[in-house]
Amino acid sequence: MSPSPALEAALAEAAQEIDARFDALLAVPDDPRAGLYRAMRHAAIDGGKRLRPLLVFATAKLFACDRDCAARVAVALEAIHVYSLIHDDLPAMDNDDLRRGRPTVHKAFDEATAILAGDCLHALAFEVLADPATHPDPFVRAELVLDLARAAGPSGMAGGQMMDLEAERTTFDLVTVTRLQAMKTGALIAAAVEAGAILGRVPPEGRIRLRGYARDLGLAFQIVDDLLDVEGDEALAGKKLRKDAGAGKETFVSLLGVEPARERSRLLVDQAIEHLRNYGPEADLLRDIARFVLSRDH
Amino acid sequence: MSPSPALEAALAEAAQEIDARFDALLAVPDDPRAGLYRAMRHAAIDGGKRLRPLLVFATAKLFACDRDCAARVAVALEAIHVYSLIHDDLPAMDNDDLRRGRPTVHKAFDEATAILAGDCLHALAFEVLADPATHPDPFVRAELVLDLARAAGPSGMAGGQMMDLEAERTTFDLVTVTRLQAMKTGALIAAAVEAGAILGRVPPEGRIRLRGYARDLGLAFQIVDDLLDVEGDEALAGKKLRKDAGAGKETFVSLLGVEPARERSRLLVDQAIEHLRNYGPEADLLRDIARFVLSRDH
Numbered sequence: 001m002s003p004s005p006a007l008e009a010a011l012a013e014a015a016q017e018i019d020a021r022f023d024a025l026l027a028v029p030d031d032p033r034a035g036l037y038r039a040m041r042h043a044a045i046d047g048g049k050r051l052r053p054l055l056v057f058a059t060a061k062l063f064a065c066d067r068d069c070a071a072r073v074a075v076a077l078e079a080i081h082v083y084s085l086i087h088d089d090l091p092a093m094d095n096d097d098l099r100r101g102r103p104t105v106h107k108a109f110d111e112a113t114a115i116l117a118g119d120c121l122h123a124l125a126f127e128v129l130a131d132p133a134t135h136p137d138p139f140v141r142a143e144l145v146l147d148l149a150r151a152a153g154p155s156g157m158a159g160g161q162m163m164d165l166e167a168e169r170t171t172f173d174l175v176t177v178t179r180l181q182a183m184k185t186g187a188l189i190a191a192a193v194e195a196g197a198i199l200g201r202v203p204p205e206g207r208i209r210l211r212g213y214a215r216d217l218g219l220a221f222q223i224v225d226d227l228l229d230v231e232g233d234e235a236l237a238g239k240k241l242r243k244d245a246g247a248g249k250e251t252f253v254s255l256l257g258v259e260p261a262r263e264r265s266r267l268l269v270d271q272a273i274e275h276l277r278n279y280g281p282e283a284d285l286l287r288d289i290a291r292f293v294l295s296r297d298h
Numbered sequence: 299m300s301p302s303p304a305l306e307a308a309l310a311e312a313a314q315e316i317d318a319r320f321d322a323l324l325a326v327p328d329d330p331r332a333g334l335y336r337a338m339r340h341a342a343i344d345g346g347k348r349l350r351p352l353l354v355f356a357t358a359k360l361f362a363c364d365r366d367c368a369a370r371v372a373v374a375l376e377a378i379h380v381y382s383l384i385h386d387d388l389p390a391m392d393n394d395d396l397r398r399g400r401p402t403v404h405k406a407f408d409e410a411t412a413i414l415a416g417d418c419l420h421a422l423a424f425e426v427l428a429d430p431a432t433h434p435d436p437f438v439r440a441e442l443v444l445d446l447a448r449a450a451g452p453s454g455m456a457g458g459q460m461m462d463l464e465a466e467r468t469t470f471d472l473v474t475v476t477r478l479q480a481m482k483t484g485a486l487i488a489a490a491v492e493a494g495a496i497l498g499r500v501p502p503e504g505r506i507r508l509r510g511y512a513r514d515l516g517l518a519f520q521i522v523d524d525l526l527d528v529e530g531d532e533a534l535a536g537k538k539l540r541k542d543a544g545a546g547k548e549t550f551v552s553l554l555g556v557e558p559a560r561e562r563s564r565l566l567v568d569q570a571i572e573h574l575r576n577y578g579p580e581a582d583l584l585r586d587i588a589r590f591v592l593s594r595d596h
Contacts, residue, residue, distance in 0.1 A: 031461075032460065032461045032464035032465075032468070032470075032474070032478075033452060033457050033460050033461060033464075035460070035464070036452060036456075036457065036460040037452070040452075087413055087414075087417060090410075090413065092408070092409030092410045092413060093410050093413065110390070111390030112388075112390045112391050112463050113460070113463075114390075115385055115388065115390060115391065115413065116385075116456050116459060116460050116463075118417075119385060119416075119417075119420065119450075119451075119456045120451050120452040120456045120457070122417065122420055122421070123420070123447050123448075123450040123451030123452070123454075123456060124447070124451050124452065126424045126443055126446075126447040127444060127447035127448055127451055129443075130440045130441075130443035130444035130447060131444060132440075137436075138435075138436040138437040138439070138440040138441075139436040141436070141440040141443075142428045142430075142436040142439040142440045142443070143428075143436075145424055145427075145428035145439075145440070145443050146425060146428035146429060148424075149421050149422070149424040149425035149428060150421075150425055152417075152421040153417075153418050153421030153422050153425055154331060154334060154335065154338075154418040154421070154422070156421075158334075158414050158417045158418045158421060159331050159334065159418070161414060162330065162331050162333070162334040162411070162414050163329075163330045163331060165410050165411075165414075166330035166331075166333070167330075170330070172330075176330070180330075
């Protein structure tokens with residue numbers, strides 16, 4: 001299934017917006033930090049599906065948030081995602097040479113530059129969120145920071161990556177793999193949706209359905225990722241596949257089998273869309289994103 | 299010169315407070331992230347002079363800030379400092395085996411754990427600052443985040459570390475070394491003082507003298523560091539010394555010579571103290587810290 005025309009337009013718009021924001025944020029200085037900025041640009045610009053920014057935009061749209069505010073939040077979320085990819089690719093971690101069909105940062109530059117480029121994007125994400133330009137209300141800014149920091153840290157993405165490294169040494173059951181993935185991938189996807197709700201000043205009790213959507217979407221996304229690792233096309237993916245089995249890691253696919261895993265991802269996407277039942281056509285983009293996650297081929 | 303009794307008490311109190319806060323923040327979970335938390339504890343607890351926390355406490359004291367708020371801010375600042383030490387020690391960066399007389403994190407654990415432990419402390423710093431428990435006013439929290447993120451990122455500490463790596467490949471003049479050090483070490487020292495002023499709700503125009511104090515103090519601190527690298531005792535320092543000359547790096551000492559460098563550090567400390575002339579005895583701790591920076595032997 002190809003993306004709906006509305007989703008296709010939204011994906012293209014998000015990609016262009018995020019590239020333009022990173023381009024402005026990461027202007028290369030004429031000093032000894034030039035390589036550091038080039039490394040950040042290499043990783044951040046013209047890369048990936050921009051799923052997390054798109055989720056920020058699509059959720060912010062539900063609440064008619066200011067587009068410029070949403071774009072600043074979206075680029076901050078993506079900066080965290082990009083930093084995590086740079087660090088995950090390092091030789092001491094997943095040791096990947098290719099990402100999106102291009103050399104990883106430590107290959108194109110060197111390891112020290114890659115570590116620092118990741119660290120800088122990490123700090124820049126919070127700098128962008130806390131800046132008064134992101135939202136006039138400091139309460140909104142502080143909440144955005146708090147939520148993203150939690151999602152990025154040891155209870156979220158980075159904690160999930162640690163569990164993923166441990167997964168090579170021990171055998172995890174389905175409960176533990178689910179928790180690992182909810183942290184490693186799910187936390188940042190959830191933070192993207194939550195950020196849209198925070199921008200929309202939705203009180204926490206009003207965010208329950210959106211959180212359900214994000215949780216199911218994140219899990220479906222990861223199951224599809226596991227399926228693509230087994231069945232995908234390396235040329236399309238632009239990275240090495242078949243790594244999980246090689247590393248002796250349990251995944252949804254190894255624990256459930258290919259067809260039951262595919263079935264579960266379908267069920268989760270149905271559930272994700274069901275969480276949006278109280279929203280009208282303004283949530284169609286979120287629905288399209290959920291269907292797209294299921295059908296993506298890379 | 300040994301520290302004044304008041305400073306000695308303040309140093310001990312800050313050390314105890316920060317250890318207790320890290321102990322609570324980094325409780326080891328009973329799951330596959332246990333090693334990650336142990337690595338963070340290894341680096342964060344019972345370590346260093348806690349200069350940055352002490353600067354937060356001493357500045358917050360000027361404005362009679364709540365002690366608990368100041369302690370939360372102090373531990374966030376120190377978390378950034380500790381994360382930077384973990385990453386700087388990595389083989390791809392400064393490749394150090396010892397820190398404060400103990401194995402560095404990648405030696406005691408492994409490289410992947412060290413990278414993630416640094417990343418987690420980085421995120422935790424912003425999580426702590428943005429939490430409503432840090433200050434009831436979200437404007438204060440957002441400003442604390444913004445200032446620390448700027449100090450930590452490519453225009454501050456991490457950018458300075460990148461310049462420091464470049465220093466091994468090129469020859470820097472005094473202007474560039476001064477800028478490098480103002481970023482690498484100075485930015486976080488300045489952020490500690492600034493955080494005290496933010497907590498004290500001092501408007502930016504009222505912070506000019508404190509910024510002057512922090513700038514001169516940071517530079518003096520670094521010159522003393524360079525002197526200790528040449529003249530210090532490795533057993534006292536608990537780390538490898540004489541590295542700058544070995545790496546072919548220019549420092550204040552290589553560019554100025556030992557005695558002129560020492561003279562300059564004295565001058566900077568006098569200047570730092572002079573910036574505080576409008577404050578009474580409530581600034582004595584800041585004055586003592588400046589004198590202590592000059593006289594420290596490790």
